[in-house]
Amino acid sequence: MYFTPIRMEERLSHLQQFSGKTVTVVGGGVAGMSAACALAEAGLRVQLAERRGYLGGRASSYLHPGVDEVIDNCQHVLFGCCTNLTGFYRRIGVADRIHWTSEMTMIEPGGRRSSLGPSALGPFTLPAPLHSAPSFLSAKAFTFADKLALGRAFAALMRPVQGEAGNESLGAWLRRKRQTEGALNRFWRLVIASALNADLDSIALSYAAKVIRELFMNSAEAGSMGMSTVPLSELYAGAADYLKDRGSSVLFNASVESAVWDEETSQWALATRNGALASEFLVLALPFEAMAKLLPHMPAADGADALAAKLEQHEHWPICSVHLWFDREIHWLYNKGRLQPWREVKGSYVELVVSASREFAQLTREQAIAQAVRELAEFFPAVPTAKLEKAALVKEMGATFGVPPGIDASRPTSVSPWANCFLAGDWTATGWPSTMESAARSGHLAAEAICKSIGEPRAILAPDLKPKGLMRLISF
């Protein structure tokens, strides 16, 4: 157990704070958990209904029967700029389970490495956005021409990209900015298309600009990278304890199949496979596909057709991950076993993530694992001599929603077409791409909307980190 124990007096004082209002949050992903915990803290009595038998949604872990190991459905990373996600972790007492690093290492076939990250120029630390310039300028992965091209593109993104300009595709913009093949392959495809999980031509410039500014320009803190040192579902089990300690509850295996507004009781009545639920307020914290499935089983309302039309505009992109256990340590290869010492791995456990992997996802398990090992051997000469002890392939076909030009028009706010019902989920209007931070923001926005509607407004959305250095002067 990693959570701060709550003393009996504290527990009683939580219970005494109840506003008496009840809310059902549907969906136990990051969006639903962050909404539920913020509402419980605000004194509402919450029931969190989750279809599966564990929390975490698309960011979860499970015992893989093929390898008899607990694995994450995929490596999930967060960044310092994820203020709502880190705020949620602090609320549920698991912030100390995140390992932070500022350095990103690029490895080329043959093993040559370049480190990118905040670095000093002799005795001087340069102000943002130049804090990583010394390591970038000395990175061997990029030629001089690549560096000039990337510098040109970064300079153009120092100001926020707003309005119609943000609706150009990243691919078209990069062609206009005359990016070299090296810059395209080793930065824009490797880092940005992976972070946004789509092809360059399917990404709106506004989202790419946001990622670049947050991860590389605003400050060293905003760009530092975090990873959980425990399996994701264990991390998120903290939310269940937090809710229970505040007189709220989590209902597992409770797939909500319809929702009806009961005029007599002024409550939402929900049908689940596990029985009926009722509450005055409802938060639907579902992925867009599940929301589209539930919509025909919701009451008719003005705006429901418009919501259905918005849902149809969304498209998901797959991410595959290959988990490999070798019988020995492989020099320079990132070893997940070291981040998670409780695993007691004797050799090395590595995870390869293939983003925007529509082609890779078509491969069979054997083909995918063989390709992963073959490509790994190009980067790490020790791989062919190591024995592969076991391997797993995880295909997440609906991993993230895409952020193509124009998508903002199809991202609804937390206000739904129905009274006392609010929307959350990473795909709603948060301004962020498909990430845990977007999910946490959406949950906090929905919780704020409920508190406002019961006449007890409170600020729940965490503010963004302030840009530092020169970025303070040019960020407006």
Ligand SMILES: Cc1cc2nc3c(=O)[nH]c(=O)nc-3n(C[C@H](O)[C@H](O)[C@H](O)COP(=O)(O)OP(=O)(O)OC[C@H]3O[C@@H](n4cnc5c(N)ncnc54)[C@H](O)[C@@H]3O)c2cc1C
């Ligand atoms: C392979 C992969 C890699 C990723 N990598 C990263 C990363 O590195 N960093 C990052 O920030 N993000 C990453 N993401 C994205 C991130 O996981 C999601 O953006 C985020 O978890 C979405 O949270 P959510 O709560 O909005 O939705 P979900 O996590 O999908 O949660 C929705 C929940 O609703 C439940 N549900 C569905 N229907 C019903 C119903 N009818 N009744 C009750 N419950 C229902 C589901 O079971 C689920 O638990 C990745 C995602 C995947 C799949």
